Amino acid sequence: MNAKNLSERLKKVASFVEENTVLADIGSDHAYLPCYLVLSGKIQRAIAGEVVQGPFDSAKRQVSQEGLANHIDVRFGDGIAVIREEDNVQTITIAGMGGPLIASILEAGKDKLAKVDCLIVQPNIHAKAIREWAIQEKWMIVEETILEEHDKIYEILVLKQGSMNLSEKELLLGPILMEEKSDIFIQKWSNELAEWERILEQLEKTVSTNEILLKKEELVHKISLVKESL
Numbered sequence: 001m002n003a004k005n006l007s008e009r010l011k012k013v014a015s016f017v018e019e020n021t022v023l024a025d026i027g028s029d030h031a032y033l034p035c036y037l038v039l040s041g042k043i044q045r046a047i048a049g050e051v052v053q054g055p056f057d058s059a060k061r062q063v064s065q066e067g068l069a070n071h072i073d074v075r076f077g078d079g080i081a082v083i084r085e086e087d088n089v090q091t092i093t094i095a096g097m098g099g100p101l102i103a104s105i106l107e108a109g110k111d112k113l114a115k116v117d118c119l120i121v122q123p124n125i126h127a128k129a130i131r132e133w134a135i136q137e138k139w140m141i142v143e144e145t146i147l148e149e150h151d152k153i154y155e156i157l158v159l160k161q162g163s164m165n166l167s168e169k170e171l172l173l174g175p176i177l178m179e180e181k182s183d184i185f186i187q188k189w190s191n192e193l194a195e196w197e198r199i200l201e202q203l204e205k206t207v208s209t210n211e212i213l214l215k216k217e218e219l220v221h222k223i224s225l226v227k228e229s230l
């Protein structure tokens with residue numbers, strides 16, 4: 001993968017970015033996503049944020065190699081703290097991390113989101129944490145997609161400002177994804193079901209403490225939620 005030849009996962013994230021928006025890509029690593037978007041002419045200006053020195057240096061190098069230093073500002077810092085008011089950022093992308101980490105980055109930076117139009121997030125696991133955060137902070141899901149690449153399944157959520165209500169099933173599975181019920185969605189949740197059933201079987205064989213009983217109850221509940229939806 002490089003800035004001209006993105007992974008299918010990041011290409012899909014890029015496809016949700018609106019033309020000429022001002023973008024902040026948080027946890028940008030090599031800054032492939034903002035470089036790709038500027039090189040393709042879709043956007044003119046971006047900030048690439050990184051909190052770890054190695055990826056920050058890679059992002060700096062990549063932006064300079066592509067000759068994009070006038071378009072992409074690579075900044076060292078934690079999450080949304082790298083965004084300044086005068087940047088007028090309209091879109092934030094956060095990709096390739098767990099859902100709880102993405103939700104914690106959004107929560108820590110929520111004071112800077114008032115003028116942001118669109119959040120595009122790609123959790124590797126536990127997208128539910130982001131849906132919970134979105135309900136609490138009044139963001140609504142306008143698009144969701146699911147894709148498979150190199151035997152891994154990824155979800156992408158696009159959020160805009162506004163309220164939404166989600167049922168327990170929708171929180172877990174995604175309101176749009178469970179409606180569409182694509183083959184990849186069915187595969188993802190069939191894999192999860194098989195794993196939960198395997199764990200439940202193991203737990204049935206162990207001595208029951210309160211903790212194990214609670215875990216078993218939680219698994220039985222999640223298994224029935226997902227079975228009803230497939």
Ligand code: SAM
Nearest residue numbers: 026027028029049050051052055078079095096
């Ligand atoms: N976004 C790229 C992608 O999807 O391919 C890179 C994903 S990489 C697995 C996650 C990156 O997020 C790492 O480079 C890590 O240093 C960075 N990161 C993690 N927590 C962060 C935070 N709080 N603020 C900024 N960057 C963060």
